[in-house]
Amino acid sequence: MxxxxxxxxxxxxxxxxxxxxxxxxxxxxxxxxxxxxxxxxxxxxxxxxxxxxxxxxxxxxxxxxxxxxxxxxxxxxxxxxxxxxxxxxxxxSHEYRIRTSTSEIAVEPEVERLVISAPFCGLKIQTSETNKISSYSYALARADSQEAAKNLADKGTELMSNTSGNTQFISFQLPAIENVQTTEYTIIIPQNIDVELHNGDSVQIYTYELDNDWKIASSGDLQIFIPRQADLTIRALVDESNTLGGSVTWEGTETTEETDDSSNNAKKVVQVELGNETQSMDIALDSGSSILVNQL
Structure with missing residues (x-):
C-alpha cells in the first residue's frame, strides 16, 4: 500500500x-x-x-x-x-456564452396576425420591413471547446411555426440538452402584421415603424421602445403593485374592476396617447410587473 x-x-x-x-x-x-x-x-x-x-x-x-x-x-x-x-x-469543460445561428421562417402573404408564445427567459422583439421571421438566441453552454458549445446550443434551439387561416403561431423550443441554458431570445418580425404576445418572462419590444396593432399579456417586466413620431394609443390594465414609467405620460381612467386573487387590488386602465392614435397596443399586466415605454 x-x-x-x-x-x-x-x-x-x-x-x-x-x-x-x-x-x-x-x-x-x-x-x-x-x-x-x-x-x-x-x-x-x-x-x-x-x-x-x-x-x-x-x-x-x-x-x-x-x-x-x-x-x-x-x-x-x-x-x-x-x-x-x-x-x-x-x-x-468550460462554460461559454454562445450566440446561436440565425433561423428563418417565411410568412405567407395571407397572414394578418402573429401569435407569439414567448419562452420563460428574456425575449427581445424587433420589427423590420422584411416579410419573414428571424430568430437567434444567447445560451450558456458547458463543453470542452467553444465549437462544441456552439454545436450543443444550436441543437437545442428551434423556432416552431404553425399557420391556421390568416394567423401564424410562433413558439420557442427551449434546449432539452444537458449543459445548455438559454438566457435570451431575439426575434425579428414584419412590422405590418398585427401581433398577439403571451410571455412568461421579461420582454423588450423595439418598433422602428408602427404599422400594426399589439395585444400583450405579460407576466414579467415589459420594456417598449417606439419611434418619436408614432401614432399610437397604449392601454394597460394594471393595479397598485405595477410600476409605470418611461419617457411618456401615463393617464388613468375611471374604469376599474376587482381581481379574483387574494391581493384584492382593484384593476384600472391607464393609457398613453401619441399622435393621431392610428395604431393600438393593449396590455394586460400581472401584479408586481412593470411597464416602461420610451420614445426613440
Missing part, C-alpha cells in the same frame, strides 16, 4: 506538470488497490506466524480494510451510474 501511495503521488505530480488528465487513469485502474491490499494482508498474515513480526493485524485493522472495501464498492456503483463521468466532464 505504501508503494501505491508513492506511485499515486508521483502520478499526480507528473500530471500537474505536464497538464495531463489523471482522472481517467485513476478511474480505470483503481481496482488494483484491492489486489495490492489483499496481497499485503496475505503476505503479512503469513509472516505474522512468527511472533517476532513487526506488523500485526488487530480488530481496528480489519475494520479499516472493510471500510476501504465498502468505499470501493460505493465508488464502483457511482462509476456504473455515470456519476464519475459527469464529474470528469465538469472538471475538463
Amino acid at each position: 505504501g508503494l501505491v501511495l508513492i506511485g499515486t503521488g508521483l502520478g499526480l505530480f507528473f500530471a500537474k506538470i505536464n497538464n495531463k488528465a489523471i482522472f481517467d487513469a485513476v478511474v480505470r485502474w483503481w481496482p488494483l488497490v484491492f489486489v495490492l491490499l489483499g496481497l499485503e494482508v496475505l503476505v503479512l498474515s503469513f509472516w505474522g506466524k512468527d511472533n517476532n513480526s513487526l506488523v500485526k493485524y488487530d480488530i481496528f485493522s480489519i475494520f479499516i480494510i472493510l471500510l476501504i472495501v465498502f468505499c470501493g464498492l460505493g465508488f464502483y456503483s457511482l462509476e456504473g451510474i455515470g456519476v464519475t463521468a459527469k464529474i470528469n466532464d465538469y472538471l475538463t
